[in-house]
Amino acid sequence: MSEIFEFLVKRRSASILVDPKPKREELEQILNLAGTVPDHGQLRPYRFVVVEGEARARFGEALVDAADAHRPEKLEDRMKAKIAAKAFAAPLQILLVYSPVASDKIHAWEQMASASCTGYAAVLGAIALGYGAVWKSFAYDPGPLLQGLLSLTSEEKFLGWVNIGTEKDKETQRAEREREPLDLRRYAQFLS
Template identity: 40%
Template structure:
């Protein structure tokens, strides 16, 4: 078996709260972003972009999420607000993949959305190839327009995912995977 297939077969998501330092350094982040951007992209539109949350930026993003949550849920206790505040600081690095899919005369919007999903998956595979663990998440704030605007998204932009990257404390258990006979038909 070649190394790429072995990596793909061994890849597992890790809980964001389990991802520890050290995270990727500046050179590794550049590699991750470069590899993530090498996806099928019909029309060369780059219908996605990145937001890198690192260092204190993670705390600022968490403060935004907690503030938006508190406004929508004034009954929230301090514990819940603290959990919201920590959303971006669980892992050493969080990369937001922003979908910029839009109507186009030749390129279906659906293909643009799929391209953003491929970016997320390339990012996860690249992180694992560099020895990191990762998880691709979307939480409530991925769909909250106020939170998204305050995180820097335009009105027509959406979050394809927040990819959390760090070091896992040990091997991750696999989950049940579909049996191929249940999901494959031949034509």
């Protein structure tokens, strides 16, 4: 197996992420890699909002606000704290925004597919630079605070975020999480 293939096939998402986080130059490399995803018409139907440091408190509040806006009953404080803590699960987060571009030729689904690839690319880039990463999402659509944080337009969609940091107890976590190979009889067809 080539080294690059082995890297790809053995990639695992991280669970516990701590400092140090990528340096600014590394972060830009990760974002640039995300900008290399397959993209019909080179429309770049995506953008990113990077959250780190103090800004994580704002992101946490925005997640609580989104949950609050979509629930009939008010959230208990304990639940609010649990949701807000999602923003502190890693020292750095890349928030992914699907941002479609008007086009007669390239359908919205193609643009969404392209934007979705950026999450995987960001995960791969972070891991390739020696960090841990995991793509996370939220059960509720953005409320006013998250819309504000992301400057989200009505056409755009929040695709979740990629947590990045240094993986704690990396070797133990990995050893415990061997991946089952894909059952090709179920998930693939070979036509010839």
